Amino acid sequence: MNTFKKLSLALCVSALLIPASTQAQSMQTQNIGPSKGDREFSLSGTGTSDKDFDNSSFGISADLGWYLTDRTVAGVRQSVSYADIQGEDLSDDFWNGSTRGYIDYHFGSRAARPFVGASLGAIYGNGVEETGTAGLEAGLKYYVLPSTYILGRAEYQFLFDSGSSANDNFDDGAWAYVFGIGFNF
Incomplete structure (x- = not known):
């Protein structure tokens, strides 16, 4: 490759990197993430598996939350899922839903925000007995724009129909x- 082509290639690559560098610097100086009083909405793909990963279900989940502080969000989560039970015919697969309240605490103030929390609600549908559900959760929100994030969350959920069964079923x-993806507004 001659010198002119090398110089032209270097200039093109530099021109492409300048906007990316400027955006990264802009993200560092802007307020990233929510403030007290802001709301959030997220839409995610969901999945569950038993502790041995034999039986699974897949679906969607939507969250609507309100920031009580800059780091604490409380809200409502709605999930709808399709369950594929091992050994059953396709005609015996099930649709399920769950509605849960949640509260999460976020760490940090940069683009990556790990969080921990808990949820409490109900599960219902033709694949489960209608009952209460509770869980602990942890995850990460990564802000790709000042008010837009991608999200990953894992929850450990257990079912109960009374206080004593919650302890037994944990x-x-x-x-x-x-x-999924989420937005603050």
């Missing part, structure tokens, strides 16, 4: 996981 819980 060891028989299931993992739920989501990946």
